[in-house]
Amino acid sequence: MYCETCSESFSNIFMDHFQNPRNTGYLIDADGEGKAGDPECGDHLVISIKVRDKRIEDICFLVYGCSAAIATSSITTELAKGKTLDEALKITDNDVANALGGLPEVKMHCSLLGPVALKNAIKNYYDRIEDMKKCLMYHD
Numbered sequence: 001m002y003c004e005t006c007s008e009s010f011s012n013i014f015m016d017h018f019q020n021p022r023n024t025g026y027l028i029d030a031d032g033e034g035k036a037g038d039p040e041c042g043d044h045l046v047i048s049i050k051v052r053d054k055r056i057e058d059i060c061f062l063v064y065g066c067s068a069a070i071a072t073s074s075i076t077t078e079l080a081k082g083k084t085l086d087e088a089l090k091i092t093d094n095d096v097a098n099a100l101g102g103l104p105e106v107k108m109h110c111s112l113l114g115p116v117a118l119k120n121a122i123k124n125y126y127d128r129i130e131d132m133k134k135c136l137m138y139h140d
Helices: 012-019 067-080 085-089 093-099 105-139
Strands: 032-037 044-052 055-064
Touching (some): 012 067, 032 105, 044 105, 055 067, 055 085, 055 105, 067 093, 067 105, 085 105
Antiparallel strands (some): 044 055
């Protein structure tokens, strides 16, 4: 599909994830939350994850941004869902772009949002576990 505004072509997969994004919303009982982007001046993404047995059981996102920010956020959640935390940490911007059938060069920066927010959510999950362990140590 061709975008007259930005004079670029987008794949059918891209358009599907832009028009019908998957895993939107926020997990109230999230085990981890990660952010990427800058809410003051552009695209901003928040990913929340639910973890069970070191595997991403559920994942949701909220994004503010252009069509590429929406599509890349959606596909990132699809790539991560069901993966172990170690597997999810290996998801790259190139994985995101390739899963969408490619991105125009001017939109490649959007493919970074998902992996960065995902890594931050996983880090937040591990930080929460460490904080919990510290609390338990002080109460023994």
